[in-house]
Amino acid sequence: MARDTAREPVKTGPDYLEVRLGIYRGMVRVRYFEKRAYDLFLQNLVKGTSHLAIGQEAIAAGVAAALRPDDYVFATYRGHAHAMLRGAPMVAVMAELLGRENGLMGGKGGSMHLTYTEGNFMGSYAIVGAHLPIANGAAWSALYRGTDQVAVAFFGDGATNIGAFHEALNLAATWKLPVVFVCENNLYMEYTPIRKVTAVERPAADRASAYGLPPVLVDGNDADMVFETATRAVGLARGGGGPSLIEAVTYRHGGHSRADPGKYRPDAEVAEWLAKDPIPRYKERLLDEGVAAEVLERIEAEAAAEVDQATEQAKAAAPAHPGGLEREVFSDGGATWRR
Amino acid sequence: MTYREAVAAGLAQEMARDPSVVLIGEDVGAAGGVFKATAGLLEKFGARRVKDTPISEQAIIGAAMGAAMTGLRPVAELMFADFVSVCHDLVANQVAKARYMTNGQVSLPLVVRFGNGGGLRFGAQHSQSVESWLMAVPGLKVVVPSTPADVVGLLAAAVRDDDPVMFLEEKALYPTSGEVPEGEHVDELGTARVRRPGKDCSVIALGTMADRALAAAEQLQAEGIDCEVIDLRSLVPLDMTTVAASVAKTGRVFTVEENPRLCGWGAEVASIICEECFYDLDAPVRRITTPHVPLPAADSLEDAAIPSAERVAAAIREGLG
Ligand SMILES: Cc1ncc(C[n+]2csc(CCOP(=O)(O)OP(=O)(O)O)c2C)c(N)n1
Ligand SMILES: [Mg+2]
Numbered sequence: 001m002a003r004d005t006a007r008e009p010v011k012t013g014p015d016y017l018e019v020r021l022g023i024y025r026g027m028v029r030v031r032y033f034e035k036r037a038y039d040l041f042l043q044n045l046v047k048g049t050s051h052l053a054i055g056q057e058a059i060a061a062g063v064a065a066a067l068r069p070d071d072y073v074f075a076t077y078r079g080h081a082h083a084m085l086r087g088a089p090m091v092a093v094m095a096e097l098l099g100r101e102n103g104l105m106g107g108k109g110g111s112m113h114l115t116y117t118e119g120n121f122m123g124s125y126a127i128v129g130a131h132l133p134i135a136n137g138a139a140w141s142a143l144y145r146g147t148d149q150v151a152v153a154f155f156g157d158g159a160t161n162i163g164a165f166h167e168a169l170n171l172a173a174t175w176k177l178p179v180v181f182v183c184e185n186n187l188y189m190e191y192t193p194i195r196k197v198t199a200v201e202r203p204a205a206d207r208a209s210a211y212g213l214p215p216v217l218v219d220g221n222d223a224d225m226v227f228e229t230a231t232r233a234v235g236l237a238r239g240g241g242g243p244s245l246i247e248a249v250t251y252r253h254g255g256h257s258r259a260d261p262g263k264y265r266p267d268a269e270v271a272e273w274l275a276k277d278p279i280p281r282y283k284e285r286l287l288d289e290g291v292a293a294e295v296l297e298r299i300e301a302e303a304a305a306e307v308d309q310a311t312e313q314a315k316a317a318a319p320a321h322p323g324g325l326e327r328e329v330f331s332d333g334g335a336t337w338r339r
Numbered sequence: 340m341t342y343r344e345a346v347a348a349g350l351a352q353e354m355a356r357d358p359s360v361v362l363i364g365e366d367v368g369a370a371g372g373v374f375k376a377t378a379g380l381l382e383k384f385g386a387r388r389v390k391d392t393p394i395s396e397q398a399i400i401g402a403a404m405g406a407a408m409t410g411l412r413p414v415a416e417l418m419f420a421d422f423v424s425v426c427h428d429l430v431a432n433q434v435a436k437a438r439y440m441t442n443g444q445v446s447l448p449l450v451v452r453f454g455n456g457g458g459l460r461f462g463a464q465h466s467q468s469v470e471s472w473l474m475a476v477p478g479l480k481v482v483v484p485s486t487p488a489d490v491v492g493l494l495a496a497a498v499r500d501d502d503p504v505m506f507l508e509e510k511a512l513y514p515t516s517g518e519v520p521e522g523e524h525v526d527e528l529g530t531a532r533v534r535r536p537g538k539d540c541s542v543i544a545l546g547t548m549a550d551r552a553l554a555a556a557e558q559l560q561a562e563g564i565d566c567e568v569i570d571l572r573s574l575v576p577l578d579m580t581t582v583a584a585s586v587a588k589t590g591r592v593f594t595v596e597e598n599p600r601l602c603g604w605g606a607e608v609a610s611i612i613c614e615e616c617f618y619d620l621d622a623p624v625r626r627i628t629t630p631h632v633p634l635p636a637a638d639s640l641e642d643a644a645i646p647s648a649e650r651v652a653a654a655i656r657e658g659l660g
Contacts, residue, residue, distance in 0.1 A: 137405020331501035
């Protein structure tokens, strides 16, 4: 059975308050951003598909706070938060969603493929599970080059049933790679409850023993607990102790993607989890501990203004230029396949 | 030097030159490779640089990709080329597209080595020529050497290239030998080679089929037919300049392909010739391929399937007749 880390102590002290305000700012920024992205989707300005992580922000922000700027992060198609928490400029992310010239990848990737290598955010991957083996590669390279960088891969509960997950876990454990696997268990793989299609109760934690790893289960809606858990796992990896597999339990407030209303979920279950919204919960805790309301309100106002500005700048930009179509297939910058 | 030894020689040349070159795959280290193409490398470069993996093809390509995007130049071996089908996602969706989807943020200087093709009586799942599968995916370079010298030179070029290169070693050629230049040898990707000049027809071949085309040309020489044999060596980039010059000279074209008929590389080459060299042609382009069947195991069946020198000669004789 998985160990519950929820009762372990939270760090205190003035430095740690800065970290926690950073976590709060991170969560609020991505929440406001994604709400706006949803509005723009309804206005048909965000085309294709997008997968929102509203409700799941504590995992992204908690883990991000435990990382160094030179660590490597790999995420899924549900990756807006992870990209921005690694420094991807909000306007560039918004513009990418809108298919604009100033998009993070010039419109070539879209919502599901956000990548920002300047922040060592090594990509968002839309084939379930594919990036776990790739994160291993970054970790292997760090080990080989003798840096003490760590690679982190975020993925859903559904990804624990695909082969790449198991191949990656086995290799990471065998090679003792500095990699942290973070399962964002939001209880559903697309529209199917994960328990209906999984042989064990805890899709990630109960699999850990198969790879010689201890089970780690954490309340994914408690940013402090996520931060603590991630800090331990990252420290272990950095110190040569090998990989970790963390299962962080959470819930997405909305549907799986696009306009999915999520009707396959019982009302009572949704209500229960809305009440566990990680952002108000964190705010309350900070206020209880004596953080001034104005400090948090300023963070919220700044985030709201940033989202407005990013929206304006993205909307005002030209559509992605067709001139980019045949660029960057190969390293000479072009797409030429013959001579 | 044998074709097999040339693989290890090419890898050793590059590993000695550049410490960021690392090698991974199933049994590539202690065992020296299932095809013995990496023999001696573990002893020479150590277990840090030559890594044996579990039977996890997705993990192998994933590790190579993640390492390539963070500063290494990995060479991954997939053993039998057929096994690319169990990691097709990593190869076709991830490796091939990363640079494009990220608008150039990610570079993948990696090489995937495969034991490609038939002739060893291994049956349908260990004998395929997968070059046409790989050629169909934008973002991959596809190289198929046919001589030991080309193995060394093209492998060195592949390792130094900043794009993912699919390096298809022809299993049937591993025991063959040939001269390899002394000292460091580096060739150029995307260049075909005229292996035999001729004036009556252009025979365009790849890998093992280049040798068959040459053997067919020898047979036909005695009958007064003078074939020009072009070894493409690389499908992406594709050297149509060399091909077009040959077509302008001969006006007659045959492709010799080990892959099953449909969508084989020769179809693309023929279509470009038809579009761009039409007025140089004196007859339709003819494709000589394996029939569109899975490869059978028995000697007599496999020999009947893959183009032989006799079959190539007969097709050319008939085509020119
Ligand atoms: C290999 C593969 N199979 C199926 C899909 C379609 N698909 C996209 S997301 C998804 C659900 C994934 O669920 P989970 O891993 O729990 O992540 P979540 O979306 O809940 O964050 C599916 C089935 C896919 N993208 N890739
Ligand atoms: Mg899920």
